[in-house]
Amino acid sequence: MSKCVTFSEHIAHVIIPDAAAVLQSENIDGAASEEIHEGMTCGQVIEWVLRAVRTRNETEMEEDSIISQNNHSEFSDTTQQQQRYKTITEEYQQGQSISTSATILDPAYRHDPNSFPQLTHYANNLCSAELLAMGSIWSLPYSASSSSKSSTIVDRFDPSNGVKPTRLNMGNYNDTVYSGDYFRVHFNPRRFVDTNKYDWGGNDGVIRNNDDGSSSKPGVIVRRDDEVGYLIINKPPNIPVHARVDNLLENVASSVGRMLWLERREDLLSNGRSGDLTNSSSSSSSNSSDGGNSDEDDDVEFWPSGQRKRKKKNSNQKQKQKTDKLVYVATPQRLDQNTSGLLVVGTKKSFASYFAKLLRTKTSGQLQSGGSSQSSCGVHKSYRCLVCVTPETTSSMASEVERLQKFQAEGTIIKHFLEPSIRAPKRFVGRVPDEAENPESWAECLLKIANITNVCTVVGNDPSEALATDLWGEFGKPDDCVGILELEIELLTGRTHQIRGQMAALGFPLVGDVQYGGAVPNTSSEYMKNCRGRAEGFLDSETLALQCATLEFLDPDASNDSEKVQRSDRWLSFHLDGAFWTPFVNRYHAESESLSGAAMTFEGVASKRDPNEQQTSPSSDDQLLPPLVQLSPGSHKYIVIRATAVANADEELWFVRSASPEECGGPYHANVAQDLLDRLQSLGYSTTVMGGGRIDFMVNDEVSHAHVFGFSYGFGKGDHQKVATIIEENSDIIATFDMSDGLY
16 A cells, blocks of 8 residues: 555545555555455545545544544445435536537536535545545546657656646546556545535525525625626635635536526526537546646646547637537636635636736736826726734834824835745735845735724723624634724735735734734644644634725627627726624624713813712812823823822822823823822822823724833833723723733
8 A cells, every 4th residue: 555555634646556466455554445456447446545544544533432423424324325426426417418529518517515515624524426526536547658759658747748637527437447547536625615605696695585485595696797798796705716626616616607507407408418428538627617727738638547639629629619618607806715705707708808808907007107007907906804903012003003094195005025936825025135036026016005994902891802702713813913903905916815915014914814914723622633734724714804895897898709898988896885894893883882981082081970979179170180081192101190189088089191202291101290290289189100001092083092001110010900991981982901011
């Protein structure tokens, strides 16, 4: 087994041995109860791998009785497995029955993943037929090692030789395998089960009733134009746009394609079209959504059965294939898996080409103008996102918010350069490093901050802590995050992870973005066990607070030639009013308003004592008292003073004041306290400074917030919790605190 089969946590690599080197189960850690050899079918090879995996993990499964029971029940029910195989075969053959040698129904559109076991993202029990339908099996035959032009043997595993594995489908189930054939079996593919929670043919937010009167699933379509050939959908989070290497079915493109196939199925089947079954294997390698082998080899195609065919470069035949697509789906616009919002899906090749050109022209035009001109752009997009406010030791929440507000007010075009790399997280820098080997390959990235709203805190009081739980869940927020902001960002260029990377480079990672610092990974033992070492496991532990909220583009006119559309002067505009986090933020504001009480001004804040209550004071005019709370916007030193009336020791008042050095005449806490002490003593009060620190005070039209922290060398650390309570009880300011020393 060590020579012919190797296992990772999720993948088995198999090379079929020849008759002289048959694998025996007792020689491979008891991994199988029968031989694996040439002459078997593709389906039998997959079943052998699944049995080997189950035996290999038997000890681990016994340690978790629940997992063990689930796995046993899935695989021990032979009748259930046979029924699943029958259903998948019927789905595949339906597609074959209307396919011809020139037209093919993409295998990605034939199967309903909702009928597969809906377990977790990382713990699946799929049978061999389901793995083939899922697109989780790849093959590279031994015949790929030989050249058609000479007897030269090439390394078939070297991509530079032009030979690449083929994704298999149910049409390959009974194909015979031969000695040396290679199979890559993703026996535990990543699942995106959220795909199955939506009605991909229904209108956005509308839940259509089933024929039996029961509720169905929410729709996603914002706009549909079958004549021009496009859909605008509200893409849910946690769903990839296109196929993954181990999952062909659970994505936007395949879900839309299946919806279109189901709409046309009855008409197509009733026409009695017969399929060309001999081309079932090659058809899967030429579809646009199989995520790995679309037009990758224009000269030669390989089959796992060892056959070798040369494509005929017949222009008439190619033209026929282009104009006779049963179901066409393309995604010229891309959104990250965890990003939600408006997404364009092409249902005709002419529109897909048109929109892709709009995007290319937009990027090139913005780069030429430095992002200052949109006159030549035929498409505009803006994004809504939540970013974390994580002040450094030399800054504050107020100063960080002001930094972004300055970008917005001045219309600053924020520029970074993206390091060329296929790995994530990406590296975004303000300037290309001098030591860069190919500086011209660093892509320029441009964006603008169009609006800033929803300034919220996530520490210090009940509404804040509830918001943090809503956004990050039980595993908590990033340690240094004290607040969040909602931004509207205009994307001027389109780069991978651009908004996520650029905002993180500025010090404002997006909420829920583990890769760039905006979330805490799910490190629970159960979750990590299911991930089984997958690098991306912890990266998906949160939902990313990023949404494509506005989309505008020039409405195309369909010409007489169905293969072309023309650019018009009419603009189409689409906008989403809210995101998944909008209810959380609205609840935060409502609870904060209730918590803060009646609105009052910030300067000269008087006590909220009952005006009918009789007060005892050494002063004949209570209005001579200074305000109980007086804060200066920004991050400044504060002091808290307890004052007791000399004439009445039972009367005790507490005062909180923060001030800038310019306001109080000096840089020390004593300067902040001096004027207030003098005034209280002149009114007949005995005063004691109870401590100090810093107050980060931010004034906002929606809500004003004060964060209390730090310490004073001269007076000691104040009781920050008490100070926050004094502020909230005597003003409409939302106050939070932490007991860190911070700046003094």
